[in-house]
Amino acid sequence: MKFFIDTANLDQIKEAQALGVLDGVTTNPSLMAKEGIKGEENILKHYADICNIVDGDVSAEVISTDFAGMVKEGEALAALHPQIVIKLPMIADGVKACKYFSDKGIKTNVTLVFSAGQALLAAKAGATYMSPFIGRLDDISSDGLHLISEIRHIYNNYGFETEILAASVRHTMHIIDCAKIGADVMTGPLSAIKGLLKHPLTESGLAQFLADYNKGN
Ligand code: G3P
Numbered sequence: 001m002k003f004f005i006d007t008a009n010l011d012q013i014k015e016a017q018a019l020g021v022l023d024g025v026t027t028n029p030s031l032m033a034k035e036g037i038k039g040e041e042n043i044l045k046h047y048a049d050i051c052n053i054v055d056g057d058v059s060a061e062v063i064s065t066d067f068a069g070m071v072k073e074g075e076a077l078a079a080l081h082p083q084i085v086i087k088l089p090m091i092a093d094g095v096k097a098c099k100y101f102s103d104k105g106i107k108t109n110v111t112l113v114f115s116a117g118q119a120l121l122a123a124k125a126g127a128t129y130m131s132p133f134i135g136r137l138d139d140i141s142s143d144g145l146h147l148i149s150e151i152r153h154i155y156n157n158y159g160f161e162t163e164i165l166a167a168s169v170r171h172t173m174h175i176i177d178c179a180k181i182g183a184d185v186m187t188g189p190l191s192a193i194k195g196l197l198k199h200p201l202t203e204s205g206l207a208q209f210l211a212d213y214n215k216g217n
Helices: 010-019 029-034 040-053 067-080 092-103 116-124 134-139 144-158 172-181 190-195 200-215
Strands: 002-006 024-026 057-061 084-089 108-113 129-132 163-166 185-188
Touching: 002 010, 002 190, 010 040, 010 190, 024 185, 040 057, 040 067, 057 108, 067 084, 067 092, 084 092, 092 108, 092 116, 108 116, 116 129, 116 144, 129 144, 134 144, 134 172, 144 163, 144 172, 172 185, 172 190
Parallel strands: 002 024, 002 185, 024 057, 057 084, 084 108, 108 129, 129 163, 163 185
Antiparallel strands: none
């Protein structure tokens, strides 16, 4: 299972990278705005800065909603750095743009996926990654993890190579449940990744080992 961090915050990306378990980064326009990154030039520079911190794929989202605009923006983003993955919305023009980029061998991430049907379309269009938003489904009393199971089943039926990128992960149990189901990738906040470290028996066990060592020295 690949671990992506879902943020545009460089300090958090550096911390996750330093932990040694980071496989990539996902961003979106809201996450960029949260860091105060505005204007095309600053946004492109920020993507380049992220690529220089991590070794893996970095999803950069287009803001156009028409095919021609997505192609223009996506080509500029792809030219920025070899690690950039073009993030496209799950709308008709996004599906067309996904097919366009996948035919050219450029990596894509189809985002804002909320149903198995949308996931099937993304795979048919040759998406590298397809991002179902599990937290946002949970927010409206729908079962985000059930959607991941459905998509896993469908992709396995046909051997689709599109990777299921569980997105809108909010907490540590989302990561564990996605791993049980077999999501290929999860993207979430640093807090959810660090939550995997925690166990009171690890903490008390280490404290005891250190106390015993100090008694004998
Ligand atoms: O990866 C998608 C993500 O950025 C959305 O997360 O927490 O805003 O639903 P959230």
